Amino acid sequence: MIDYPRGIPVLIFILVTGITVLSVFAIERGEKQRDAADVARKAQAMTSAIERRAYTSSAYLRAGAALLSTQDDVTPELFRRFVSELRLDANYRGAEGIGWAPVVEAEELAEFEARLGMSRVEEQSVSPSIEEQPRDTLTPILYLQPDTVRNRRALGYDMYSEPVRRAAMDLAAANDRPTASGPIVLVQEGGGDAAGFLIYMPVFEGLSSSRELKGFIYSPFNAAQFLRSASDLVSYEAIGSRLLDGEATSQTSMAQTEAWVDGRSTVTREVNLANRRMVLEVQSAREDGLSSMSMITLLFGLAVASLLMLVSRLLTQQSLEDRRAISWFEEQNSIRNSLTRELNHRVKNTLANVLSIVSLTRRRSENLDEFAEGLDGRIRALSATHDLLTQSEWGTTPIRSVIEVELAPYARDADHRLELDGPHTELAPNDALSLGLAIHELATNAAKFGSLSVSGGSVAVRWSQVNDTLAKVEWIESGGPPVSRPQRRGFGTDLIEKIVAHELRHPVELEFRPEGVRCTLLVPVREPSEFELRRKGPGGRGH
Template structure:
């Protein structure tokens, strides 16, 4: 115990000073470490996803460029053949295209067509020739304007289908986007793609978006020092079909792709593959098809706020932080409770020591009082029975007051209870009149014992010789506060036998006990007078507040 008390004197430890802040701080630090770990995992996952998106975007771009290069190879071979022919006739064109075996390899395209360049004045003759063949409804459309020198109508488009027949006779020079692409192809001599157009195969002007790839065909003989442009071999592409057939859907892994045509006014959407669910990160990359720059945008599928690993890390961090919070709270609470227990043990040890010293003091005082009573009683007693009776009564008076102190746990005792306890044998006789009154005052244990002894002696004397010995006698005891911590108690006897003036000077045992022992214990003189009307005694007793002895009243 002394070792524990010595430890207590070292002062509270730092974690005892902050019993709530320490667990919260540990929880916050643990969660901060967990969040940093989650952030690192998410950053790595984000980098991995970006790399995957970039790789997928590269794969999509490569697929589109590969499809465009395959188309360019067919157009190159077609241009080489038709350049060697003086006229491109329908049977030759159909046979050549059939021999290419485009099915399954030339995906995304509506086929291969031939558009011949001619002057505006030759249009009626060409229309007549085509109608005389297998195109009875052939006509160049729209009708060329007077200021236009040349037209480039579609002569053939294979494979022959209802959709492709809608394009026969359409003047390619009549539309600005197609015209610009053909001019670039004529200058470069390379396959050249248009931007976003609506194919003439579409039944409606606002039909699906598409584009065309033109390959110029020149005459072998030069005219005026250069080869004459005879027309264009071209391939029309439906943008949506071209996009979906050029990429591997499994490779997208749920991502979305959009194909744009960059124009001075912005990006024009041509085709798209919708992502699975909500889209997340997006990446744009240019792709060149037959000399024309397109733009593809890949939208990765939306991912969860946290990956599975991050969620598990966050949950694990929260669990560990909570356990550490509870553990730290229990440890700090236990340390505080231990310190409180040590303080309580120290307090109890101090109380025990104080009680031991006080008990020793009171026992000594009580024994001193008893010895004084015995000594005075022995000197005044004339016989052994008289000595025994007198001694017994006084010891009983001390015992009665001790009983009151025991009931109050040796705390403060009211004046009224002490007086009533000593006068209890006389208050039972209804013929004897007792008047007891005064305010509620508290006495210390020693003062209560002294007052009880004084009241006992006065009551015994009154019962033998004074007011309590006759029926008409009356005893009045009243008290009042005279100073802050001092009370005056008056004992007044009336109606008793008259006191002989010659006997007033005889000092009996009770007189000596009150004037010597009681006055000494109360630390104030006692005024005891034997008037002819009766005995009058005035005592001054120190009073205490009720909380003056809480050591005995409120502690165990």
């Protein structure tokens, strides 16, 4: 390298680049072989699925032909019961249903049209009419199940009047087996032009050698739905595939999936679809260009060949790491500041509640013991609700949890009955504190003077959601001593009707009924975004 300071680096670059190109070539060759095998496997699976669907349809039609050949008259009830008892499953998806088209002579047309119009609001007629297209023999559709608006469009249509259908019907009658038609547009399509096909099975009168053709039982198919159902059956709906009529002079495309892209390589398979040769084309899902593995190999080879850029790359990487570290520290500092502000706000709210409780308790207490006892109970109520909020990381808290915490001292008492009922509703932290304080005061009053002060008393707490932003909580006492309105307002009444109502921003209804105290509170239901700490990405600010 001392003698050739420029030649050796160039030689190394050329050598590594050559090895990289050979590796990419080998990878691409393997990818193409693997893709070809995968497409061939998918094509075979779809071919089997299509033939299986055609075989299933043919089996149903054979069963129908065997039944109808023994019947003197094919009534609507008989045909409807036959189709319903088939219990068509997912293997019959893609078909419009099963129909019956009897052979009718021209002189029998009036009688057929009268039968066709039975149970119909409007008169039904055969189309095309004999006047439009004179003919001696017709095969109009009499029944088509399921009886949908779409299928009713086909009733009365003479399939024997159309050349493609007629050719398939003649072939089916000659071979006495299910036979598919060439591409046609189903009458059910109305004014649409979606391609389809039909599978016919002849029905002969009796079982003797000189039997007479009675009609055709058949299934109409929308080609696109049939192909899509076959793709769903093998879970290959994302691949491009196309179904063509293989017996036409120039192969005609009957249907193709949405994933079909013109110009891609395909694998072709012949399909025997009810005695008619069809062609299935399945496309490769591989797009033109290098595969991801080849791109990675090429980029890696060029990176190795560019050794001279290594030092600058390491320095740049170190600089980026330093910048990320600085951004992370800035983000943590912003979050810490936001948490401090949030903590100050919540502590101030809690202290304000405590000061209000102390002030009202002092004014309503006649001695120090009464003051200490009342203050202790209310501070404990706040503490219990605080514990709930801490467990939820000061997020939302269910109403049921708040009520259960405050009524826990009475829940294990066999002399009393507590009933809690209501949907799962989450409350914001401050609203949960106010509700907990109100429930504590109501429970304390009930334990001293109300239904929880005697054996057999009960308390029912029911809540419901009035709308998306408001919940109603009802406290109902029963089974206690008779209640009369107190002569003077106690602290509990003031706390509930003033402090709690103020904090919840809704009036509180407190009723002293003879059968027991009733209290109705309206509690806001807020979205978490209204009170939770929100954060942005690195370097952002918390709120």
